[in-house]
Amino acid sequence: MKYDSIAEIVRLAEESGKNISDLVIEEQALSLETTQEEIFNRMKKALEVMKEAVLEGVDPDKRSASGLTGGSAYKMKKQVDGGRNICGKIFGEAMVKALAVSQTNACMGRIVAAPTAGSCGILPGALLTIMEDRGLDDDTVVKALFTASAFGMVIANNASISGAEGGCQAECGSASAMAAAALVEMCGGSPQMASDACAISLKNILGLVCDPVAGLVEIPCIKRNAMGVANAFVGAELALAGIESAIPADEVILAMKKIGNSMPSALRETAEGGLAATPTGRELCKRVFG
Numbered sequence: 001m002k003y004d005s006i007a008e009i010v011r012l013a014e015e016s017g018k019n020i021s022d023l024v025i026e027e028q029a030l031s032l033e034t035t036q037e038e039i040f041n042r043m044k045k046a047l048e049v050m051k052e053a054v055l056e057g058v059d060p061d062k063r064s065a066s067g068l069t070g071g072s073a074y075k076m077k078k079q080v081d082g083g084r085n086i087c088g089k090i091f092g093e094a095m096v097k098a099l100a101v102s103q104t105n106a107c108m109g110r111i112v113a114a115p116t117a118g119s120c121g122i123l124p125g126a127l128l129t130i131m132e133d134r135g136l137d138d139d140t141v142v143k144a145l146f147t148a149s150a151f152g153m154v155i156a157n158n159a160s161i162s163g164a165e166g167g168c169q170a171e172c173g174s175a176s177a178m179a180a181a182a183l184v185e186m187c188g189g190s191p192q193m194a195s196d197a198c199a200i201s202l203k204n205i206l207g208l209v210c211d212p213v214a215g216l217v218e219i220p221c222i223k224r225n226a227m228g229v230a231n232a233f234v235g236a237e238l239a240l241a242g243i244e245s246a247i248p249a250d251e252v253i254l255a256m257k258k259i260g261n262s263m264p265s266a267l268r269e270t271a272e273g274g275l276a277a278t279p280t281g282r283e284l285c286k287r288v289f290g
């Protein structure tokens with residue numbers, strides 16, 4: 001199996017009657033010349049790192065080295081635990097985890113780049129939340145991570161997963177799309193539904209620029225992870241309801257690539273445009289770097 005077409009991966013899964021994750025595990029074991037068990041165990045370790053990153057990131061006293069960020073995940077958790085958040089438990093829990101993992105990254109803690117460090121909170125936020133909500137086991141989440149990786153590889157091969165190349169759509173957008181597809185598989189949806197979820201979540205985020213204040217992966221990155229996980233749930237929820245994407249996932253990915261190519265460099269991780277170039281963004285930069 002090549003990772004150059006989502007339509008092809010869906011076709012292979014549907015013809016074989018297998019989940020996308022099963023195909024990816026088989027293919028990865030073959031191409032890396034190892035056993036499926038070994039491949040699975042490696043991903044299991046990644047899941048453990050994700051869980052640890054959540055715990056680390058909700059620490060109320062943890063601040064990033066720049067001093068720009070810290071404490072958001074804890075505040076959100078208090079709101080959710082107190083039953084005061086307005087979006088319901090699943091969205092609330094998902095945002096807590098996404099903020100926490102992203103904060104752990106800002107504090108130089110250990111995370112899994114999924115697909116990048118900047119967007120590392122979205123997959124754990126989505127998958128660990130639905131795991132808890134539905135009482136699913138670790139192995140189901142590990143499998144879902146393989147599904148997410150297949151979608152991520154197609155995006156990386158046909159467009160980009162780098163903010164410097166394609167803007168934040170390529171980082172948080174890709175993570176959202178990967179998480180949406182993985183959520184669909186975890187919830188019993190078909191491979192085609194996973195493809196639709198990927199397409200919908202990616203479409204929702206097209207054009208998002210990369211404009212980190214002071215060039216640090218903190219502002220707006222941490223909050224964009226909260227937005228990205230919500231977007232993943234939107235894509236998965238719509239697809240699971242049988243709502244199709246009018247534009248197929250492969251075409252959405254190519255559209256994302258073209259949009260990224262037409263973005264000026266000021267909006268591609270150079271910290272010269274967007275939020276980084278606002279008066280407050282520049283002031284914060286001065287505060288950090290003098």
Ligand code: SF4
Nearest residue numbers: 118163168171210221
């Ligand atoms: S704004 Fe840029 S650095 Fe921050 S998460 Fe998005 S792509 Fe990554």
